[in-house]
Amino acid sequence: MYSEKVMDHFSNPRNVGEIEEASGTGMVGNPACGDIMKLTIKIENNVITDVKFKTFGCGAAIATSSMVTELVKGKGLDDAEKISNNTVAEALDGLPPVKMHCSNLAADALHAAIEDYRKKLETK
Amino acid sequence: MNKIYFDHNATTPVIDEVFEAMVPFYKEQWGNPSSIHWAGRGTRKAVEDARENVCKLLNCAPLELIFTSSGTESDNHAIKGIAYAKKDKGNHIITTKVEHPAILSTCKHLAKEGFEITYLEVDKDGLIDLEQLKAAITPKTILITVMFANNETGVLFPIKEIGQIAKERGITFHTDAVQAAGKIPINVQELNVDLLTISGHKIYGPKGVGALFAKRGVRLTPLIHGGHQERNRRGGTENVAGIIGFGKAAEIAIRDLDKEIAHLSMLRNRLETGLKEKIQHVYVNGHPEKRLPNTANISFEFVEGESLLLNLDMKGIAASSGSACTSGSLEPSHVLVAMGISLELAHGSVRFSLGKSNTVEEIDYLIEIMPPIVERMRSMSPLFAGHKF
Ligand SMILES: Cc1ncc(COP(=O)(O)O)c(C=O)c1O
């Protein structure tokens, strides 16, 4: 039921782990199913220079997590912010309809991590 | 890659003897069993012989067995059939929270028509409390329907005791025995059941054929109106080849029952012991003894069921998940949730349901490949931080 790209990212997920002194952290749960993703990003000069994820979730959740890390690495913050769940799903050659909600997890975690970074800047 | 099948509660392969018994009924013996001429007579006899074999599996009389299109139809027939036949006597039905959707959806539908449904709770082992059952009974109660064996955990319900409670109060009792048939002995003479559902494809017979035992004297409103087939209880020309296959499968199930129980429980215990020894934070769901011999429902803490299943599939192993992802709905298994198992553990559950053809080598292969899979998934899990593998 999953595309080849999904299975590729599922079986060889990119950028798994946690950045120790992250510039921003996004931890989100999927209210629909209870799955959880944690994304940590490192930002230098408004560019995402490193990104890592950890995910408790289904195949689609893991593949979208992995894909979102590939999409944002090296991107400026403004461009990264534009990434939506659809961007991620399309980059994976689509997801089965019942699995579309799973891509929210990755996009939400990314946006939460960027927001966390911005908040930290303000309080500095 | 070796293909290993650990999903026999979903369906079983049609075994050769069964298939061979069916073939003539697509080729030479295609007559309509209701026809009085030469083309029909042989078919009628074959259908009635098959009926006797299925009856032997349950120890009932041929008059008491209605062939249907599936376990689902039999469940519908039993519940709606009693609800409509007894609606002058009352409108209350008692069932459990852990039934198969064939029961739950039928009850939900009847609720829309004005029937009242009580869904009994289960405890952490997956069993109901008989005192709660008694307390739920009202003067309006017309039907109790409780499954024989749960399809996700294999947990066995005390059918005889429930039947006794129903009988003493004049309430009709139905049990969905789709998962029990062929895996443990069933004797309707000893069980106090009025209605009992079974299905062909769970006992190495074909898909699309089921049966409903309806005890002599139990009045059911038909679900499918039509010709005089099945003594006016179920219209429609019989699925002849399917019924023949079902009969053959029942015959083999009776013949092999003791051997299968020993084989399956040995494999199941090896599987559970092996995985628990090799992997930490592993929990077996369901009552440890009151279970089918073939079913292991196991939660792997900190990891999610569907991703485990995908990993197993990549290694050639077919199993299924109590977690919703596979079924397309999002909620975790209603069975595990009703047992009070945390959402995370419910999400991390895998059901291994073993069958005839499984071997010790296959179980050992699973025990060998599972630890690295779980370890890898845990290393990716944000829930696992701070725990030891
Ligand atoms: C407990 C139970 N009841 C009913 C059914 C439905 O049987 P069938 O597939 O023949 O409709 C199943 C099979 O999934 C089952 O496990």
Ligand code: FES
């Ligand atoms: S089912 Fe929960 S993220 Fe896919």
